[in-house]
Amino acid sequence: MGSRPLLVLVCAMAALGGAAISPVAGAHGTGNATSSHARIVSLAPSVTETLFxxxxxxxxxxxxxxxxxxxxVRKLPRVGTFLTPNVEAIAALRPTLIIGLANSANQREIHALVEMGYPTLMVKEDSIAEIERSITIIGNRTGHPRQANKVVAGIQNRISKVRRLMSCVIDRRVLMLVGHDPLVAVGRGTFLDQLLALAHGANxxxxxxGSWPRISMEYIIAKKPQVILDGQMGTGSSTPGDFWSRFPIIPAVREHRVHGYPTDPTLTPGPRIGETLMMLVRLIHPEAFGSGVVTAEETGPEPARIATASDLAR
Structure with missing residues (x-):
C-alpha cells in the first residue's frame, strides 16, 4: 500500500477538526486479551504497529x-478504517479485544460493538505523551508490559539525545504540509508539531x-519559511517541485530547502516516532551533521533518502 492512504487519513482527521471521544471501556470490565486464545482486531495503523x-x-x-x-499485516483480513470500522467484518473475526483511536466519527460503530459484548479499548495519540501512554496501555492490556516499557524508553532516550545534541542550534522557520489540494499543514498541538519543535523547527x-489547518499561499509567503517539508499530496499533474518553483520569493524555495518526506512512518503516531524525529533533524538542520554537532553514531541509522525539490521536478 502506498503513501496516499495515510495522507487521506490525516486529511480526513483535519476535516473532523481533531474531535475525540473518551475511551470506551470493554463491555465486561477490563476485557484483557492475555490468554493463549487472544484474538485482537486493530482499527488503526499506529495501533497495529504498537501491538507488534x-x-x-x-x-x-x-x-x-x-x-x-x-x-x-499485509495478509491479514481488513475491517474498514478507524473512521468507519466495518462492524460485521469485525464481529466475524470473533475478537477478544478491539483496539482503536478515540474520535467522534466512529462513535456509533464502537458503541455497537460494545453492545454486542466485545471488549473495546480506545486510545488517544495526538501528542508525544499520548503516544507513549497508548503504548503502555496497549502493552499492559495485552500482557506485554515489560516490552511496552522498553519501546517507550527507546522513544524517550532518542528525544533526550536530540535535546542534548541540538541545544545550541538556532530554530528555522518550517512549513510542513500533508496535503496540496487544498494546502493542509501540520498545526499546533499535534505530535508532528512537537517533533518539529524538538528538531528546532519553528512551525x-x-x-x-486547528490541528491540521488549511493554509493559503499568501500566509506562507508572509511567514517566509526557511524550510518546507511537503508530503507530495495533490490531485493535479504537477509535482510539488513544479509547484514551489513558481514562488522564488519564499526563502525555502530560493535557498533550495524544499524537501519531500516519506509519509510512512512520518504520519504514523506510533512506536517509530523516534525515526521521524531523526529525519526531521536531518532535513531542517543538515549542517549539524556535517559540522559534527550531530553524528550518525549518536542519532542512529540514516533514514531513507529524502527527495528534494529538484528530484520532484524531474
Missing part, C-alpha cells in the same frame, strides 16, 4: 484498510486554528 512492537502481533487477527507495517502554522 510490544510483542502482541501474533494475536492480531484483523487490521484496518490502511495498515501496511510491519509486512506481516509557521502554529498561529492558525
Amino acid at each position: 512492537a510490544v510483542g502482541a502481533g501474533r494475536d492480531v487477527v484483523g487490521v484496518s484498510e490502511f495498515d501496511n507495517y510491519p509486512p506481516a 509557521i502554522a502554529d498561529g492558525l486554528p
Whole structure:
C-alpha cells in the first residue's frame, strides 16, 4: 500500500477538526486479551504497529484498510478504517479485544460493538505523551508490559539525545504540509508539531486554528519559511517541485530547502516516532551533521533518502 492512504487519513482527521471521544471501556470490565486464545482486531495503523512492537502481533487477527507495517499485516483480513470500522467484518473475526483511536466519527460503530459484548479499548495519540501512554496501555492490556516499557524508553532516550545534541542550534522557520489540494499543514498541538519543535523547527502554522489547518499561499509567503517539508499530496499533474518553483520569493524555495518526506512512518503516531524525529533533524538542520554537532553514531541509522525539490521536478 502506498503513501496516499495515510495522507487521506490525516486529511480526513483535519476535516473532523481533531474531535475525540473518551475511551470506551470493554463491555465486561477490563476485557484483557492475555490468554493463549487472544484474538485482537486493530482499527488503526499506529495501533497495529504498537501491538507488534510490544510483542502482541501474533494475536492480531484483523487490521484496518490502511495498515501496511510491519509486512506481516499485509495478509491479514481488513475491517474498514478507524473512521468507519466495518462492524460485521469485525464481529466475524470473533475478537477478544478491539483496539482503536478515540474520535467522534466512529462513535456509533464502537458503541455497537460494545453492545454486542466485545471488549473495546480506545486510545488517544495526538501528542508525544499520548503516544507513549497508548503504548503502555496497549502493552499492559495485552500482557506485554515489560516490552511496552522498553519501546517507550527507546522513544524517550532518542528525544533526550536530540535535546542534548541540538541545544545550541538556532530554530528555522518550517512549513510542513500533508496535503496540496487544498494546502493542509501540520498545526499546533499535534505530535508532528512537537517533533518539529524538538528538531528546532519553528512551525509557521502554529498561529492558525486547528490541528491540521488549511493554509493559503499568501500566509506562507508572509511567514517566509526557511524550510518546507511537503508530503507530495495533490490531485493535479504537477509535482510539488513544479509547484514551489513558481514562488522564488519564499526563502525555502530560493535557498533550495524544499524537501519531500516519506509519509510512512512520518504520519504514523506510533512506536517509530523516534525515526521521524531523526529525519526531521536531518532535513531542517543538515549542517549539524556535517559540522559534527550531530553524528550518525549518536542519532542512529540514516533514514531513507529524502527527495528534494529538484528530484520532484524531474
